[in-house]
Amino acid sequence: MTSIGDYHCNEVKRSWCPGCGDFGIEAALKSALSKSNIEPKRVMTVGGIGCSGLLPYWTKTNSFVGLHGRALPAAIGMSIADPDSQVVVMAGDGDAYGIGVGHLVHAFRRNQKLVYMVANNGVYALTKGQVSPTAELNAKGSSTPFGINMPPIDPISLALISGGTFVARGFAGDIPHLAEIIERAIAHEGFSFIDILQPCVSYHKNMCDSSYAASMIKLEASNHDAGDLNAALTQARGENGNRKVGIFYCKENNNRKVSDAHMYAGCRSSEDILGLIRPMRVTG
Amino acid sequence: MNRLSIGIGGQAGEGVETLGHAVANLMAKMGKEIATNGEFYNAIKGSHNTFEISVSDEAALSTSTHYNLVIAMDGQTLAEEARRIVTDGYLIYDPETGAPDVSAKLVAVPFLNIAQEVAGTKLAKNMVLFGCFAAMVKAPKELLASMIDELLKNLPPEVKQRNVEAAQRGYEVASEQVHESLMRVSVKDPAVENYLMSGNSISALAAVRAGCTFFAAYPMTPSTSILEFLAKWSNKTKMSVHHVEDELAAINMAVGASYAGARAMVATSGGGFALMTEGVGLAAMLETPIVVVEVQRPGPATGLPTRTGQGDLRQVLHAGQGDVPHMVLSPGTHEEAFQMVREAFEYAEAIRGPVTVLMEKCLAEGMRTIDSDAFDRALDFTCERQTSDKLKRAISYEHDAEGNPTEEPLTVIDRQRSRWNKIDAIAEKLPPGRLEGAESATVTLVCWGATYGAAMETSKLLTAEGIATNVLHIKYFRPFQSGVLETLQKTVRPILIEGNLTAQLGGLIAEKTGFEIKDKILDVSGRPFTAEGLVERIKEIL
Ligand SMILES: Cc1ncc(C[n+]2csc(CCOP(=O)(O)OP(=O)(O)O)c2C)c(N)n1
Numbered sequence: 001m002t003s004i005g006d007y008h009c010n011e012v013k014r015s016w017c018p019g020c021g022d023f024g025i026e027a028a029l030k031s032a033l034s035k036s037n038i039e040p041k042r043v044m045t046v047g048g049i050g051c052s053g054l055l056p057y058w059t060k061t062n063s064f065v066g067l068h069g070r071a072l073p074a075a076i077g078m079s080i081a082d083p084d085s086q087v088v089v090m091a092g093d094g095d096a097y098g099i100g101v102g103h104l105v106h107a108f109r110r111n112q113k114l115v116y117m118v119a120n121n122g123v124y125a126l127t128k129g130q131v132s133p134t135a136e137l138n139a140k141g142s143s144t145p146f147g148i149n150m151p152p153i154d155p156i157s158l159a160l161i162s163g164g165t166f167v168a169r170g171f172a173g174d175i176p177h178l179a180e181i182i183e184r185a186i187a188h189e190g191f192s193f194i195d196i197l198q199p200c201v202s203y204h205k206n207m208c209d210s211s212y213a214a215s216m217i218k219l220e221a222s223n224h225d226a227g228d229l230n231a232a233l234t235q236a237r238g239e240n241g242n243r244k245v246g247i248f249y250c251k252e253n254n255n256r257k258v259s260d261a262h263m264y265a266g267c268r269s270s271e272d273i274l275g276l277i278r279p280m281r282v283t284g
Numbered sequence: 285m286n287r288l289s290i291g292i293g294g295q296a297g298e299g300v301e302t303l304g305h306a307v308a309n310l311m312a313k314m315g316k317e318i319a320t321n322g323e324f325y326n327a328i329k330g331s332h333n334t335f336e337i338s339v340s341d342e343a344a345l346s347t348s349t350h351y352n353l354v355i356a357m358d359g360q361t362l363a364e365e366a367r368r369i370v371t372d373g374y375l376i377y378d379p380e381t382g383a384p385d386v387s388a389k390l391v392a393v394p395f396l397n398i399a400q401e402v403a404g405t406k407l408a409k410n411m412v413l414f415g416c417f418a419a420m421v422k423a424p425k426e427l428l429a430s431m432i433d434e435l436l437k438n439l440p441p442e443v444k445q446r447n448v449e450a451a452q453r454g455y456e457v458a459s460e461q462v463h464e465s466l467m468r469v470s471v472k473d474p475a476v477e478n479y480l481m482s483g484n485s486i487s488a489l490a491a492v493r494a495g496c497t498f499f500a501a502y503p504m505t506p507s508t509s510i511l512e513f514l515a516k517w518s519n520k521t522k523m524s525v526h527h528v529e530d531e532l533a534a535i536n537m538a539v540g541a542s543y544a545g546a547r548a549m550v551a552t553s554g555g556g557f558a559l560m561t562e563g564v565g566l567a568a569m570l571e572t573p574i575v576v577v578e579v580q581r582p583g584p585a586t587g588l589p590t591r592t593g594q595g596d597l598r599q600v601l602h603a604g605q606g607d608v609p610h611m612v613l614s615p616g617t618h619e620e621a622f623q624m625v626r627e628a629f630e631y632a633e634a635i636r637g638p639v640t641v642l643m644e645k646c647l648a649e650g651m652r653t654i655d656s657d658a659f660d661r662a663l664d665f666t667c668e669r670q671t672s673d674k675l676k677r678a679i680s681y682e683h684d685a686e687g688n689p690t691e692e693p694l695t696v697i698d699r700q701r702s703r704w705n706k707i708d709a710i711a712e713k714l715p716p717g718r719l720e721g722a723e724s725a726t727v728t729l730v731c732w733g734a735t736y737g738a739a740m741e742t743s744k745l746l747t748a749e750g751i752a753t754n755v756l757h758i759k760y761f762r763p764f765q766s767g768v769l770e771t772l773q774k775t776v777r778p779i780l781i782e783g784n785l786t787a788q789l790g791g792l793i794a795e796k797t798g799f800e801i802k803d804k805i806l807d808v809s810g811r812p813f814t815a816e817g818l819v820e821r822i823k824e825i826l
């Protein structure tokens with residue numbers, strides 16, 4: 001079995017604020033990877049652009065940091081091209097639910113095998129504290145000094161109605177529970193989506209006090225049936241739906257299509273290609 | 285006559301293109317070289333469309349503004365294309381659609397009635413007209429029948445039979461009125477293997493040949509058929525082909541796939557490329573090879589989706605924030621498109637970054653006859669991928685050689701330089717710019733992209749008239765190919781020809797060489813250049 005240390009990259013200095021929830025996500029991910037016994041060289045860690053997206057810096061795996069909002073399509077491309085590797089994405093809520101939300105809906109439909117973790121802190125942290133699409137109605141930020149006049153989006157419902165086959169929420173403050181979810185997500189044969197409540201000590205202090213941690217409601221406690229889509233929707237949309245953590249929905253045997261066309265096959269001969277254009281051939 | 289220019293006009297949805305393809309195919313089968321151009325309104329139904337075909341004994345490089353034969357499927361053709369028939373040219377029309385007021389030789393064919401009577405539907409009129417055309421080039425009747433059989437292969441046998449009969453009736457009606465053949469023809473030697481292909485199908489084929497394993501695109505005219513060809517072939521090629529949610533996804537998926545070991549390509553038009561630009565910079569920063577095909581149509585914004593133009597050179601050259609090391613090239617012919625798309629994969633590998641191949645609608649959708657050996661003639665590279673067992677780090681923030689983030693001024697400068705060095709290194713491997721056509725000339729036509737075809741034909745026409753003319757076709761924009769200044773200094777009267785309003789190539793030449801070309805022919809009509817049109821405008825300038 002691999003150990004958590006195998007995934008540590010110590011060469012790059014950490015730049016997250018002390019106490020940032022992203023540390024919890026990092027710890028949970030590395031624990032899940034080691035429990036799943038995936039060699040570091042078979043892991044591709046992908047980041048968005050944001051505080052959260054820095055995770056690949058300190059991960060001793062293959063690592064990729066692309067563009068703001070585009071971590072998901074890049075990760076899908078990787079997973080298609082190298083299905084033997086485990087692709088894990090850490091995006092921010094700005095990445096995932098703001099600028100890149102268009103990709104998310106289609107990722108549920110595509111169901112490509114990879115783990116998509118969204119560090120949901122309700123703010124654009126790296127750009128210093130504007131509201132994110134999950135900020136509560138009337139929340140104030142530097143770009144909305146009088147409060148945001150739009151309600152938040154609900155990522156779990158969005159995932160469920162878009163055809164997500166693995167839909168979960170974790171809390172960065174509960175590392176063992178989150179690690180368990182990530183481990184299940186890694187095992188899932190398809191697109192695994194985890195919304196992760198991530199306290200930001202600098203720009204979203206409400207998420208950082210003990211009452212916030214205490215408000216988490218574990219789905220396991222209510223005997224939730226993760227095979228039941230309607231039950232999952234009811235959990236997500238009911239009272240305190242945005243504080244529920246655990247696996248809302250998981251559909252195994254989801255007939256994921258595995259493409260057999262991925263690795264470099266070498267140049268084709270001219271005979272090969274002439275076969276393709278036979279219908280365009282001019283003959284007497 | 286060794287060159288025949290045909291115009292077919294009709295309403296969208298009437299089968300203008302089907303008839304055009306059938307005519308082009310027939311002439312190719314009779315050993316001729318073909319160039320086609322479709323002028324379609326951006327509408328599925330209810331507008332007047334034109335399909336032009338140049339048939340020649342020698343390589344056909346462009347289509348014409350004037351026709352030796354016009355086939356009028358609707359009344360509007362009588363008022364439009366029919367007016368551009370040359371002296372002694374022919375017009376096939378149905379008296380039911382109107383009385384032509386042109387001096388052409390008239391071939392009156394009641395094709396609507398024939399179609400209804402023989403095939404039971406007016407829709408078969410294009411088959412009747414195909415029969416008329418076959419008669420006018422004295423094509424064997426069996427060839428006509430076998431082509432229709434192939435063309436309608438998905439229809440029930442009795443329907444096919446009725447269509448063949450309708451075509452044969454058209455053949456007889458035209459034979460009674462026209463006794464000479466429009467062009468000397470023979471049936472092609474079956475040993476000579478050639479193909480009738482569009483620039484898009486050629487580009488798709490080149491990608492397969494180059495070993496492309498991953499392709500993603502969002503449909504956008506006029507690039508869409510690259511996606512369609514690659515998708516259709518994917519069960520044989522095993523290429524991973526994806527119609528994705530938008531162009532942002534397309535390029536980012538391709539960069540991801542390339543990072544993970546695939547050979548990746550995307551294709552789009554100007555609007556889609558605009559969305560991709562951040563991704564082009566990403567590929568450059570991450571040093572992941574990727575090929576982009578950009579097929580131009582006129583802009584700005586949605587512009588003219590189904591027309592041609594050369595307005596995107598600057599957009600592509602300047603794609604992305606910061607100094608993006610990005611290679612940009614553009615082919616002049618179909619053969620060159622095959623060669624350059626294939627080369628693009630090798631260049632991408634060599635610079636470990638993005639390479640964009642610019643094309644235009646007229647080349648991408650226009651068909652040409654291509655010899656099968658064009659697919660061998662293309663440069664043979666080794667096609668070895670660099671692989672390593674090391675963990676791969678690809679970080680879009682500035683990073684050191686190990687892929688770790690850095691903001692150290694000296695390292696940053698070094699990294700910026702090292703990315704550009706790869707572009708500079710490629711420059712030495714590119715063929716220098718050179719003159720084609722008459723050796724010593726009074727006029728030199730300077731152009732890029734598919735304008736090459738019309739420019740070459742123009743140079744022949746002018747030279748034949750005693751105005752010795754040659755052509756300088758620029759193919760590599762970044763890095764800018766060598767030899768351009770030296771070549772221009774040798775010219776007497778260079779004239780720039782471009783399908784844009786702002787002389788985008790002219791500006792680039794001035795920037796790179798200090799040489800300003802004063803005489804310019806700039807056209808933004810959305811239609812391809814033709815030799816006749818250019819000859820006229822050049823004479824005005826001289
Ligand atoms: C195309 C583009 N637009 C804007 C930015 C600036 N930007 C960088 S990070 C960020 C928001 C980050 O918020 P989030 O995704 O929630 O990540 P967090 O920092 O909260 O983890 C923005 C707007 C960018 N990098 N690229």
Ligand code: SF4
Nearest residue numbers: 017020051125200201
């Ligand atoms: S600003 Fe917030 S999200 Fe960013 S590192 Fe600090 S605590 Fe974490």
Ligand SMILES: [Mg+2]
Nearest residue numbers: 092093094123
């Ligand atoms: Mg955030």
